[in-house]
Amino acid sequence: MNNPILVEVLRGSLVESRHRGAVAVADADGAAVLAMGDVTTPIFPRSAVKALQALPLVETGAADALGFGDEELALACASHSGEAEHVAGVTRMLTKAGLDAAALRCGAHWPMSQSAVAMVARATGEPSALHNNCSGKHAGFLCVACAKGIDHADYWRPQHPVQREVRAVLEDLTGAALSEDRRAIDGCSVPTWAIPLQNLAHAFAKFGTGRDLGPERARAAARLRAACTQKPWHVAGTGRFCTEIMQLFGARVFVKTGAEGVYCGALPEQGLGIAIKCDDGAGRAAQAIMAAIIARFLPLGDAERAALTRFVHPILRNWNGFEVGSLRVMDRNLPPPL
Amino acid sequence: MNNPILVEVLRGSLVESRHRGAVAVADADGAAVLAMGDVTTPIFPRSAVKALQALPLVETGAADALGFGDEELALACASHSGEAEHVAGVTRMLTKAGLDAAALRCGAHWPMSQSAVAMVARATGEPSALHNNCSGKHAGFLCVACAKGIDHADYWRPQHPVQREVRAVLEDLTGAALSEDRRAIDGCSVPTWAIPLQNLAHAFAKFGTGRDLGPERARAAARLRAACTQKPWHVAGTGRFCTEIMQLFGARVFVKTGAEGVYCGALPEQGLGIAIKCDDGAGRAAQAIMAAIIARFLPLGDAERAALTRFVHPILRNWNGFEVGSLRVMDRNLPPPL
Numbered sequence: 001m002n003n004p005i006l007v008e009v010l011r012g013s014l015v016e017s018r019h020r021g022a023v024a025v026a027d028a029d030g031a032a033v034l035a036m037g038d039v040t041t042p043i044f045p046r047s048a049v050k051a052l053q054a055l056p057l058v059e060t061g062a063a064d065a066l067g068f069g070d071e072e073l074a075l076a077c078a079s080h081s082g083e084a085e086h087v088a089g090v091t092r093m094l095t096k097a098g099l100d101a102a103a104l105r106c107g108a109h110w111p112m113s114q115s116a117v118a119m120v121a122r123a124t125g126e127p128s129a130l131h132n133n134c135s136g137k138h139a140g141f142l143c144v145a146c147a148k149g150i151d152h153a154d155y156w157r158p159q160h161p162v163q164r165e166v167r168a169v170l171e172d173l174t175g176a177a178l179s180e181d182r183r184a185i186d187g188c189s190v191p192t193w194a195i196p197l198q199n200l201a202h203a204f205a206k207f208g209t210g211r212d213l214g215p216e217r218a219r220a221a222a223r224l225r226a227a228c229t230q231k232p233w234h235v236a237g238t239g240r241f242c243t244e245i246m247q248l249f250g251a252r253v254f255v256k257t258g259a260e261g262v263y264c265g266a267l268p269e270q271g272l273g274i275a276i277k278c279d280d281g282a283g284r285a286a287q288a289i290m291a292a293i294i295a296r297f298l299p300l301g302d303a304e305r306a307a308l309t310r311f312v313h314p315i316l317r318n319w320n321g322f323e324v325g326s327l328r329v330m331d332r333n334l335p336p337p338l
Numbered sequence: 339m340n341n342p343i344l345v346e347v348l349r350g351s352l353v354e355s356r357h358r359g360a361v362a363v364a365d366a367d368g369a370a371v372l373a374m375g376d377v378t379t380p381i382f383p384r385s386a387v388k389a390l391q392a393l394p395l396v397e398t399g400a401a402d403a404l405g406f407g408d409e410e411l412a413l414a415c416a417s418h419s420g421e422a423e424h425v426a427g428v429t430r431m432l433t434k435a436g437l438d439a440a441a442l443r444c445g446a447h448w449p450m451s452q453s454a455v456a457m458v459a460r461a462t463g464e465p466s467a468l469h470n471n472c473s474g475k476h477a478g479f480l481c482v483a484c485a486k487g488i489d490h491a492d493y494w495r496p497q498h499p500v501q502r503e504v505r506a507v508l509e510d511l512t513g514a515a516l517s518e519d520r521r522a523i524d525g526c527s528v529p530t531w532a533i534p535l536q537n538l539a540h541a542f543a544k545f546g547t548g549r550d551l552g553p554e555r556a557r558a559a560a561r562l563r564a565a566c567t568q569k570p571w572h573v574a575g576t577g578r579f580c581t582e583i584m585q586l587f588g589a590r591v592f593v594k595t596g597a598e599g600v601y602c603g604a605l606p607e608q609g610l611g612i613a614i615k616c617d618d619g620a621g622r623a624a625q626a627i628m629a630a631i632i633a634r635f636l637p638l639g640d641a642e643r644a645a646l647t648r649f650v651h652p653i654l655r656n657w658n659g660f661e662v663g664s665l666r667v668m669d670r671n672l673p674p675p676l
Contacts, residue, residue, distance in 0.1 A: 002340075009598070009619065011382055011522040011523075011530070011598075012521065012522030012523065013519065013522075014380070014382070014520070014522065014532055016381070016382050016522075016598055016619070017598050017599065017616075017617060017618055017619035018617045018618060019618050020358075020618075042352070043354070044349055044352070044354050105658070106657060106658075107656065107657025107658040107659075108657065109657050110452050110455075110456075114448050114455070117448075117452070117455050117456065117459065118448075118455065118456075118458075118459035118463070119459075120456075121455065121456035121457075121459035121460050122459050122460055122463075125456070125460075132657060181351065182352070183350065184349040184350030184351075184352065184354075184662065184663065185349075185350065185656060185660055185662045186656070186662075187656045187657060187662070188656065188657060189656060189657070189658050189660060192349070194352055260347070260349075260354055260355050261355065278355075278618075279355060279356045279618075280355055280356060280357050280358075280616075280617075280618035280620055280623075281347065281354070281355035281620070282618055282619070282620070285618075318445060318523060318524070318525045318526065318527055319444060319445025319446065319447050319470060319525060319526060319527070320443070320444075320445040320527050321445075322523055322527060324522065324523045324524075324525070325522065
């Protein structure tokens with residue numbers, strides 16, 4: 001349990017902070033392509049598995065029945081910034097299901113986006129559950145309950161049929177046994193299940209390729225992936241890593257952040273899945289590592305490599321815009337592919 | 339450079355994240371009372387030394403000449419949340435010096451306080467340099483320049499007499515040589531100097547006791563300490579750790595946060611100074627460690643011990659207020675006093 005230092009934060013010429021972590025890259029057969037640090041102890045993937053949690057929305061036919069397009073499906077997989085179009089999209093999802101924001105049980109929080117905070121403050125004064133970064137996922141859960149014709153009131157509880165189905169999907173994709181002692185409560189109150197990084201990487205390789213999923217699930221995975229990579233702004237928001245990476249690479253890269261320093265992703269053309277956890281929960285480090293992993297495994301043109309560099313080695317600027325430091329992924333600590 | 343794990347973050351019954359770090363506790367002679375991890379490599383103390391950076395404001399007579407009371411002096415030592423009374427206080431400091439917000443060179447950022455963000459959005463739409471958490475420190479620097487009768491335009495630059503004086507004060511208190519290769523730029527654009535934790539702990543023992551400071555400097559230190567511990571809301575803001583700890587203990591404890599997981603403090607009655615740095619820059623861990631160090635070294639009544647527990651072992655709640663986890667300081671990793 002001594003994970004390597006994967007990212008250094010420099011201020012001036014000195015290292016100011018350090019982030020340790022673990023990384024698993026696997027193929028769709030579950031073979032390890034890269035394993036750094038502890039990839040076998042279960043970790044909470046948090047929001048990084050939202051696209052897997054959204055599979056029942058497509059598989060049950062709920063998305064089709066409600067006429068959901070890419071934006072709605074991307075929102076179901078999103079940790080969005082609470083910007084106006086995110087809120088409008090989630091509202092549309094609920095309206096199509098004959099519901100409204102009162103059905104959401106994710107809790108309210110101010111939007112992640114500072115400009116969205118200002119807009120909400122000017123307009124209504126207080127944030128609602130619609131601004132919660134998980135509101136699209138919750139709207140998706142509600143739609144599954146409606147499509148199944150079951151009471152949606154307790155859709156977030158572990159015992160509710162919707163969450164039982166989500167759990168079964170996660171077990172199918174990850175191959176991990178989700179026993180009760182691995183269950184905790186996520187920020188938005190639904191269950192989060194601790195799963196080893198190597199299993200998460202395998203799951204995202206399957207999600208990215210459809211392999212071993214069965215035809216229905218493979219189609220649902222392809223549709224969610226297409227939605228996220230075609231509408232990446234709906235998966236996160238203005239200036240966010242998930243959005244900018246998927247804008248850059250389109251269908252070639254799927255990435256999704258989770259709280260406490262988690263990142264999951266897929267490189268469909270390479271048949272690879274990726275799972276990253278920073279020991280200390282730092283998102284800034286997890287995303288720099290994800291950028292470095294993409295740079296390692298995705299064939300890149302010069303322009304793409306240049307565009308990716310600012311995510312692998314981001315420059316830190318202060319409130320006056322002065323360059324004060326940078327993040328440095330310890331590439332030399334990334335072993336060559338196994 | 340393998341600092342111990344000092345804080346674990348639990349979600350449900352599992353450890354979700356871990357924070358490593360180093361801690362130095364020293365007396366006013368510079369003797370190590372506690373040393374965990376690497377306390378000799380220079381680290382950037384950032385805003386944790388604002389009270390030391392404010393010494394010239396008192397020593398030069400500027401504070402007296404401008405009629406500054408405890409609130410203004412506390413603001414000069416503050417990383418404030420940008421709430422209305424913080425902004426009003428800094429404005430007052432500038433007005434007394436015949437200046438206004440245009441003289442500040444700290445840069446603008448949205449207030450740390452989410453409710454203050456909402457208020458600013460409703461009122462003026464955009465934050466100003468007054469909302470920058472460092473605006474009180476910067477106002478203090480400007481007042482020193484004015485008191486010295488020197489041009490204040492470049493007060494933030496390393497070569498300006500104000501910053502030269504601040505550097506000399508830091509060298510005097512810490513006993514560390516602040517060579518150019520240890521200088522970087524802080525978030526608010528003034529220099530930040532890398533200093534070993536053991537020297538920072540020694541400096542705060544001197545700051546807390548006045549020992550070895552000379553009569554003028556000792557008086558200035560006592561006055562700033564009194565201002566901060568009597569007006570702790572002005573040092574941070576509503577719900578903030580620095581504020582709540584100093585409200586709880588009054589003159590018995592001085593604490594100050596710095597960016598990237600730094601905390602410094604003094605226990606004047608015990609003659610001790612404290613300096614903490616989390617490897618990964620996590621403030622949540624640094625403050626829990628500070629609470630644990632206070633619990634270790636300050637004699638506590640039952641009510642005080644109970645009040646401190648929620649800072650040593652904070653409960654984590656989600657957006658619905660459900661208890662989802664907690665922070666756990668690894669007390670068993672804290673050695674007994676040397």
